[in-house]
Amino acid sequence: MAQVTAQASRTIAAPADTVYAALADYATTRPKILTDSYRDYRVEAGGQGTGTRAAWKLQATRSRVRDQVVDVTEPAPRRLVEADANSSMVTVWTVRPEGPDRSTVTVDTRWNGAGGIGGFFERLFAPSGLARIHDGVLEKLDAVVTR
Numbered sequence: 001m002a003q004v005t006a007q008a009s010r011t012i013a014a015p016a017d018t019v020y021a022a023l024a025d026y027a028t029t030r031p032k033i034l035t036d037s038y039r040d041y042r043v044e045a046g047g048q049g050t051g052t053r054a055a056w057k058l059q060a061t062r063s064r065v066r067d068q069v070v071d072v073t074e075p076a077p078r079r080l081v082e083a084d085a086n087s088s089m090v091t092v093w094t095v096r097p098e099g100p101d102r103s104t105v106t107v108d109t110r111w112n113g114a115g116g117i118g119g120f121f122e123r124l125f126a127p128s129g130l131a132r133i134h135d136g137v138l139e140k141l142d143a144v145v146t147r
Helices: 015-024 027-032 116-145
Strands: 003-012 036-043 053-059 065-076 079-083 092-099 104-114
Touching: 003 116, 015 027, 015 079, 015 092, 015 104, 015 116, 027 065, 027 116
Parallel strands: none
Antiparallel strands: 003 104, 036 053, 053 065, 065 079, 079 092, 092 104
16 A cells, blocks of 8 residues: 655735634634535534544545544644544645745645555546645635635
8 A cells, every 4th residue: 555645735825823723723714615525514522723523524536435534633833633533544734934924835635545456546646636625725715814
């Protein structure tokens, strides 16, 4: 099994602390920035940063749906880690200041891919598909924090 990685990044015209606070708000802001690829979103515990447990169905492709339950930690300043309890998938959101009123958000998702021919196609197509999903979330995040 090879590790599969999908990444996306966006520079946002808002202070890093503002952007990070929005990302870490799983109760109010997160539902607003999720794209149609996310269904049945709910917060099961917490709702703000570390200690949050959230769940959703991620529609990665027409036929591929992941039932995710993520536990959130904040191992470093402006960094959220979402570890899926149902798989090896881990998503890391990092917000870097780019001056007083600008920041860059990077989202990096990794998981242990399947083996065989299915794994070959997963490594070939999944990263770009998930990156598109992440791009959509980042676009909506930008709209929420810069309005």
